[in-house]
Amino acid sequence: MLSEKSAMTVRATLPTVGAAIGTITERFYERLFAAHPALLRDLFNRGNQAAGLQKQALAGSIAAFATYLVDHPDERPDAMLGRIAHKHASLGVTADQYKIVHEHLFAAIAEVLGEDATPEVTDAWDEVYWLMANALIAIEDRLYAERGVLAGDVWRAWTVAVRTEETADCATFRLRPADGAPAPAFKPGQYVSVQVELADGARQIRQYSLSSAPGAELRSITVKRVTGEPDGEVSGHLHAHLRAGDALRVSAPYGDLVLDADDAPLLLASAGIGCTPMVSMLERLAATGHRSPVTVVHADRSPAAHPLRADHMALTARLPDAEAHFWYEDPEPGHPAGRTGLVDLATVPVASGTRAYLCGPLPFMRAVRTQLLAKGVAAADIHYEVFGPDLWLARD
Structure with missing residues (x-):
């Protein structure tokens, strides 16, 4: 005080x-x-x-x-x-x-x-x-x-078991602890920090959401190569150099955007690489036999640019009361005309008492949050994750 x-x-x-x-x-x-x-x-x-x-x-x-x-x-x-x-x-x-x-x-x-x-x-x-x-x-x-770590000593050596190219600029790295010990537990929606040594000797750190199921043998991160001014140092390094068998320093899992999977209806909204925590949440919901309504919303440039698209669709299909709504700026032939461009929830049913989880660029999350509030979703039930510095300051 x-x-x-x-x-x-x-x-x-x-x-x-x-x-x-x-x-x-x-x-x-x-x-x-x-x-x-x-x-x-x-x-x-x-x-x-x-x-x-x-x-x-x-x-x-x-x-x-x-x-x-x-x-x-x-x-x-x-x-x-x-x-x-x-x-x-x-x-x-x-x-x-x-x-x-x-x-x-x-x-x-x-x-x-x-x-x-x-x-x-x-x-x-x-x-x-x-x-x-x-x-x-x-x-x-x-x-x-x-x-169970000492203050500040969060790092552990991991090994890349499998690398999978998801899209032209996204790759999934499936990891296992290098010492063979069990991987630490995590909650769907959490992330890990990854530390790499760059060419100039700097040891830069970035956070990546875990895109695998919490109980899976391997831990997965799906990394989008960041391009622009400046290019992403760590994502570029991982895409250029990390292959199966390589070592990686990874932190314990953290993050406060975690799935609270009770009987409430859920809405999982993402854009771009923001789908990674949502896929982990869907993995958990499917594995636990979640039966309440689940609405999946995603926005991307095109189907080819949509990371983990097959998983996004298949996991939604495994739930007994779930629907997926994908918006694309450049859709493939036959894609619904109403799902082109920016996300518009006007025609998407949102059940009373829905708990929403958002992840993606700030303009996307602000727009979706505004629409959800207009549909009667309580502000306290709208949660979000920001990739990078949080300029939104925990509005939930």
Whole structure:
């Protein structure tokens, strides 16, 4: 709980700090990486840093947390904290790194705000920071304990058993622990971090959803090669170099978008490579004989570009009360005309009490969420996963 004095100061300075938060976080990362270049080389996503996405996510999370504290003084934004903590745990973040972040963040605040950074102001925002940091540290410690790993020591050697080309730019890698020990359990919808050593010596990390069934002998990740400005360093490396028999460093599974498969009707909506956690969820539903209604929605460029399309269709067909609705920008002949272009749920029945899971680009998820709310789905029943920095800030 934020102290009354600090709450007043934070409320009064939110407009000033909020207006400058983008500049503050930019200066923070400049200072942080100048002092600790290994963090950029081996922990932070260099692509997201180059695109400015990580800066936006950090700025948004700080502003959202502070706003929540002053608007709800007796509560915490646990959904947002839990999402961040799962991502941190998958990266092996440790408590001592929060002290490093604090040092450079508050130096950046003082530099950017200048005379406005009075002792009263910095003390109040210091309280906000440590409330957030200590909450994250506590959640991350619990997550490490649940996985039976030491704080930060999440990595394990795995071996590629099979590589399958799914589409022109997507490949599935089926993995097994290199030591022959059992693979750790996971929940449908969770992800793992993958760490690779690149040509320049950097050990970059990315998260990939597990696309296999939780009880399967092998663990599968389906990776889309990222192209653009910049190209994906890790996805490109995996596509170019990873073959059957090769070794890979993989984290314990984490993630807060997990299937709660009770008797509620379900809607699983995805776009592009966002289908991977949905396929894992469908695997579990089919394996457990789920009988409640399941609506599957997916959007893609074309049937040929749709990763795991055969699995998506076959698993839906195995459920007794399920329908799949696929939208394609460039459909094949005979595809329903109403399923061309962007997802439009106007003609898709959505049962009362539906619980929805969304994964895909942010514009897609925002559009689907808006349509689901209009159809009467409760906001608390719409859950989502973001591939990359969470700029949506756990709206569920």
